[in-house]
Amino acid sequence: MPPHLHPDHDTPVIDGDVYVRPRHLARATGTGDPALAPLTALGWSLRHDDLGNAYVHAPDDRVRLGFLPEGEDDGLWRINAYKDPFAPPTWGVCFNDSVPTEFVTAFTTALATAYEQGPDAYLARPDPRVPDRDPFRAVAPLTDRGWLFARPDPDVFSIQSPDKLASLDHTVGPLSLDDELNTREARWHLWAGTSINRPLWYATASTDTPVALITAVTECVADPAPLARWREATFSYAAGMAHLTPIEPDRPSAPTPLDVQRAVSLRPTPPRVTASVPRWSTTTSRPAPSRR
Structure with a gap:
């Protein structure tokens, strides 16, 4: 999960x-609450069924x-x-059960923003003639971070x-909306792993999904900042692939030379003392060291 603020303070x-x-x-975290929050915060209805599935409606x-x-x-x-x-969906997006929750949250956050702007935003069809709706605008966050064009294929831009x-695969040519909504044969296919047939995770988006929503996901994927996870939950997929760095507990940082200089300049001048001042010796007890 990404860092959040403690309820009692800003830590x-x-x-x-x-x-x-x-x-x-x-991969995914243990809860979907962060991804639901942007929509429920707008007052969207939330209900659950007897199995534990959740449904959110605008x-x-x-x-x-x-x-x-x-x-x-x-x-x-x-x-x-x-x-x-009451009509068939205009567009549909699917994230499977292993997609990092932060990527889903990026999508629902952008969706909440688009919904507040109205149908012209959350139903905006991609259009290469309009800069803000050019499908390949969604690719830019990845190429800017060093992602490279892969296998040349006349049917798939990858x-x-x-x-x-x-x-990230972008299929060229006509597609069935029913297939896009119910299979991985979609216009946009984002996945991770060594095999497309057995990916670590995948996400799909149909042809008419607004470019701004897809871009929100690719921007989150391209972000170089690491994601926090529990070590015991990483061995099943990260061994030999991901780099794991321990999260150190919070420690006060050591003062810099500038901090020391400022402290000295603000310290009051001590009164002049003419009497002798006792000094430490092997016979005097040393005070306990102060905690940094």
Whole structure:
């Protein structure tokens, strides 16, 4: 989980004991609450079924999210948007059960912003003629961080992370919306691992998913900052791939030379003493050292 503020003060609280680098190898956390929060904060309705699945609906019922730990497949997060609440979805996004929760949170945060702006934002179809809606705007955060174009394929535009353990695939040509919503055969396919058939995690987005929402995810994926996780939960996937760095407990930092100089300048001048001042010797007890 990313750092958050302690409820009683402004000290960051980190949920984990190791940092995972690169972050696309961190995988999911144990709770989906951070990803639900941007939408419920807008007053979207939240309900649960008897199995523990959660459903979030926008007030106009044009955007719906399902958090489905007891779903029929590994699609843990399914988000759909509609021009008409009773019509088929206009676009759909799926994050499987291993996607780092921070990536889902980036999406729902951008979705909350778009929803407040209105249908022209959260139903904005990609359009290469419009700069803000050009699909390849979503690729820029990755290429800016060193992701490179991968296998040349006339049907798939693909770029890979520098360690070749994550990939973003953009399919060219016509696709069935039904396939995009229910399979991994979608316009956008983001995944991590050494095999596309058995990825560590994956996410898909259909053709008409707004570019701003996809860009929010790629920006989060491209962020070089590590993600905090618990060490015992990392061995199943990170061994030999991710870099794990212990999270040190908070310690007061050592004073810099400038700090010392300032302290000396602010210290009051002591009165002049003419009497002798006792000094430490082998027969006097040394005071306990002060804690830094």
